[in-house]
Amino acid sequence: MERSRPAADARPVPPASRLTVAKKGNRRRTTPLWSRVPRPRQLLDSCGRALRRAVPAMLAIAGIGATAGGGYAAYRFVTHSPRFAITDIEIRGTHVLDARALEARLGFHEGDNIFTAPLAAAETRLSHEPWIADVRVHRELPHTIVVDVREREPAAVVDVDGLYLAEANGHVFKRAATEHGEGAGLPVVTGIDRATYAGDEAGAATEIARALDTLTAWSRDAARPRVGEVHLDRRGGVTLYTYDGAIAIRAGDALAARLRTFDRAWAALSPDERARTRAVHVDNLTRPDHVTVAF
Numbered sequence: 001m002e003r004s005r006p007a008a009d010a011r012p013v014p015p016a017s018r019l020t021v022a023k024k025g026n027r028r029r030t031t032p033l034w035s036r037v038p039r040p041r042q043l044l045d046s047c048g049r050a051l052r053r054a055v056p057a058m059l060a061i062a063g064i065g066a067t068a069g070g071g072y073a074a075y076r077f078v079t080h081s082p083r084f085a086i087t088d089i090e091i092r093g094t095h096v097l098d099a100r101a102l103e104a105r106l107g108f109h110e111g112d113n114i115f116t117a118p119l120a121a122a123e124t125r126l127s128h129e130p131w132i133a134d135v136r137v138h139r140e141l142p143h144t145i146v147v148d149v150r151e152r153e154p155a156a157v158v159d160v161d162g163l164y165l166a167e168a169n170g171h172v173f174k175r176a177a178t179e180h181g182e183g184a185g186l187p188v189v190t191g192i193d194r195a196t197y198a199g200d201e202a203g204a205a206t207e208i209a210r211a212l213d214t215l216t217a218w219s220r221d222a223a224r225p226r227v228g229e230v231h232l233d234r235r236g237g238v239t240l241y242t243y244d245g246a247i248a249i250r251a252g253d254a255l256a257a258r259l260r261t262f263d264r265a266w267a268a269l270s271p272d273e274r275a276r277t278r279a280v281h282v283d284n285l286t287r288p289d290h291v292t293v294a295f
Helices: 040-080 099-104 119-127 194-199 201-218 255-268 271-276
Strands: 088-092 132-140 144-151 156-159 163-166 172-175 188-190 227-232 238-242 248-252 279-281 292-294
Touching: 088 099, 099 144, 119 132, 119 144, 156 201, 172 201, 188 201, 194 201, 201 227, 201 238, 248 255, 255 279
Parallel strands: 088 144, 156 188, 188 227, 248 279
Antiparallel strands: 132 144, 156 163, 163 172, 227 238, 238 248, 279 292
């Protein structure tokens, strides 16, 4: 039996595939571990370089810490030391208000630390008092708190379905406690009802100020009778009522132009006629120089 021969074009099979990757040998050096450890001199140089680089940051951190610590120590000292305890509270500028009552409303007392006393809160609390127009609370080191008060100055009592105190600019600031003497000796402004005042406070203040300006013009001559009430009517006219005898002086809306007319008529009356006078009319629109006296 004959063996078959391989074809002439058949190629020999390689002993290994071309895709096979041959394993590389281990190239690690077999050196001792001790030889790879840095030498002491190298360690010292590396530590020195790191330390030199860290010195500025360390100094900055130390400075910040020292500053913060010193600031906190100073804060603790000034806010807790008995050297800065409040020993005196001065209330200045009060004439109507009681200084002790105001001191009780401050929110701090003698013995408290002067730096922790709530001054702004004390100002806000006192500003709600109707009598106070302006208030300032400040320290006078090392031991004193000063409260400067500017009180309102009432110029009249305004009857607005109740008696209220008003300043010269017409601003009504509180109900008059007549039982405590508030408003005593002040002129009274009437003729403004509650609804009118509530609907237009600014306009009402303007009318009250106009009434007080009229009273000021009237009071410039001491020979004129003293007036206790100024009445404003709805047409803008003004009527003055004297303290003695409640004489009604009807001046209309042009009192300044009629003052000389009143002065001449009043000077012509005898003391008995003045005592019996009930009204003086100087509001004649057609004849400004005409005066009517009612007995």
